[in-house]
Amino acid sequence: MLQQTASKRQKVALASAADTTALSALVKAHEAGLADYVLFGQEREIASVAEAAGLKIDRKAIREVKGEKEACGAAVEAVRKGEADTLMKGRVYTRVYLRAVLDREKGLRGRGLMSHVFIWEVLHMGRLIFVSDAALNMYPDVEQKAAIVENAVKAAKAFGLAEPKVALLAAVENVNPKMPATIDAAIITQMARRKQVAQGAIVDGPLALDNALSEEAARVKGIESPVAGRADVLVVPDINCGNMLAKAYPFLVPGGEMAGILVGAAKPVIITSRADSEKSKLYSIAAAAFVWRAGA
Amino acid sequence: MLQQTASKRQKVALASAADTTALSALVKAHEAGLADYVLFGQEREIASVAEAAGLKIDRKAIREVKGEKEACGAAVEAVRKGEADTLMKGRVYTRVYLRAVLDREKGLRGRGLMSHVFIWEVLHMGRLIFVSDAALNMYPDVEQKAAIVENAVKAAKAFGLAEPKVALLAAVENVNPKMPATIDAAIITQMARRKQVAQGAIVDGPLALDNALSEEAARVKGIESPVAGRADVLVVPDINCGNMLAKAYPFLVPGGEMAGILVGAAKPVIITSRADSEKSKLYSIAAAAFVWRAGA
Incomplete structure (x- = not known):
């Protein structure tokens, strides 16, 4: 899944970025030439998570926002305005993240029904x-x-x-x-x-x-x-x-990995579970790149 | 799953026995010392299925019955009367098989709800x-x-x-x-x-x-x-x-096998799908042996 997406680089907005596996997946996607990133959250927290996980992150890519709800709102806004291509979920409850995505005025609704694909x-x-x-x-x-x-x-x-x-x-x-x-x-x-x-x-x-x-x-x-x-x-x-x-x-399948994305939104949206592995989150970034390139 | 059941031998009544995978699983269970059997159906058909699959069956274990519904009824009756311990499904639709099992007078109902366990x-x-x-x-x-x-x-x-x-x-x-x-x-x-x-x-x-x-x-x-x-x-x-x-x-799991049994019936009942593998049917016979020994 990973190889074919390296040609064109999406910019991923990570909402509430102080999440070890999400941040790590995104940094690895960046190192693989798969994505650029912009990180929404508190710089101190994000830097501390990165350091603990041994990740080299670009401090200039951090947008300082207090609160998980606020970080989701800011990341959604960045994607809506075209400052980023794809939205990704960090350390935040799915319902809080989705509330920002589904907001009728400030969200990322498309023309029809939004649905999730694993x-x-x-x-x-x-x-x-x-x-x-x-x-x-x-x-x-x-x-x-x-x-x-x-x-x-x-x-x-x-x-x-x-x-x-x-x-x-x-x-x-x-x-x-x-x-x-x-x-x-x-x-x-x-x-x-x-x-x-x-x-x-x-x-x-x-x-x-x-x-x-x-x-x-x-x-x-x-x-x-x-x-x-x-x-x-x-x-x-x-x-x-x-x-x-x-x-x-x-x-059930040792080594079995899956990606998760929203389809039918105005822009690609990645929803992964807090319990998903780093590899699964990396796959989701790759999947979003496919959807982004196809404009689906 | 197989090793531990060899000590005590259940007799399995196979309803509508001219089914390649079910018959083959039952003959292998017999050869492994796991079960004796009695086969309900048309001798000519059962013998022909056995021959095509290269199975050595005991012709004396065949009870000649015409029709799938009738074979189910006769197999259920044998289990109800204690001539066999466990009922097994052969080449017959699940609904026809279950109708015989669930029959209020002639079936194998237990005291409470019957349910299936994979x-x-x-x-x-x-x-x-x-x-x-x-x-x-x-x-x-x-x-x-x-x-x-x-x-x-x-x-x-x-x-x-x-x-x-x-x-x-x-x-x-x-x-x-x-x-x-x-x-x-x-x-x-x-x-x-x-x-x-x-x-x-x-x-x-x-x-x-x-x-x-x-x-x-x-x-x-x-x-x-x-x-x-x-x-x-x-x-x-x-x-x-x-x-x-x-x-x-x-x-999804290569080599992954499962067994299927009814619980809550008066006697152990094996329900496998027509599409299940021979190994899965063999596992179901072993599972029924556990249930039979425990009197569950």
Whole structure:
């Protein structure tokens, strides 16, 4: 994921920058020629975190702001005004960070729904898998799910996938009127066939995870689908499913790393969890660079 | 998982036995001294599947029954009457199999709720993880979730865990009145503290998957919990979450295998998916042996 982004350099605004793993990831991204940075927070705190982690930071890149909420506001403003390209989360609660991003006047809202995409780099499959929405929209209705599909397809295309294959996940692959996730999947599949959503992508569901990822599982179950076994994008029924599924990857696969970005915002926004590794945050910076370059 | 079960031999009734992977797993379990078997279905079909797979089967163990539904009924009856110990699913749709199991008069219902438990053998963590309910109960209410916790704890104890740690999963670890999964988790945690459910287990939630499995993730997020980072049992909000989470393991982890059993039935019942591997079915037979020996 890292190599291909070095050609063009985004400037990342780190909100509440006194965060060891975020700062360290950003400094490493800078050293790899992947990003410039501007750091929002208290200089003394940022310098102390950097020193403790053995990081060489450019003191001139620090913008002195007191308070986490204020640091988020200032970083968002810098991105909105074009002084930086990408927003990144430092040591601040997600809800505080998102409040600044989602502010109707001073935030980074785009034209439509904003949604979150996790990106797994599944090494043994040799492919990227995009999971959405596992972090922002809690219980999306059909219309919101359609927007989530659109945004995830944009993200996948930003990574160079010409015609992303989207699996609308449920617990089963049959449409069961008692299971709303299967009904929504059927509706959105048909909307896609009518070219109402996700043009330039192939959408199918409901699919269960096994037949979305494994051609063998799809074959055994007799599922005929252009997506089954070859899904690039996994769209989940709600935030509980998505969060568990997305997090399963880095915690179950030794060395498995994932990136997290917002799509549908006016500018690329990185949301990582406080518990994410430095490598995961570095991957998220790289992912944001793809989205930024593609203008998605 | 396999070694420890060889001491005592269960007899497995395979319903609709002309299934390559199920039959092969059962014959291998037999050769490993893990199980005896009785096969329900059409002798000609079973023999032909066995021959194609190069399996040596005992023809005298075949009970000639025409039709998948009828084979399920006859296998269930054999287990109910004590002619076999454990029921196993062959080449038949889950719903047809379950209909025979759940039949109020002729089935294998226990006293309370029946629920399904997936068991991951997570090699890099050196431990077993029990995930429930990912296959049977679709949208359990609080009372049903409490029964699911009870059943999963029984299963974990059957595997020798003295005091299983149960994480009630959600997308977040804070109680959010807008997110029902977090409310149910809070309720059941308090019920457990009042010794209303799952005595002999430690129950805590809501927890997100990362802080349920990783002590480091729990530490970074400042979560104080006797379960965080050390969960043995993961109880999911609904079947969509559970199914995706459980299946993520074998499909994302190369060589990752899982077993699947019903708990709360009158006798051990194995439910595997048609797409599961032979090894996964063999593990399920071993899991059923644990449950059978413990009388759980």
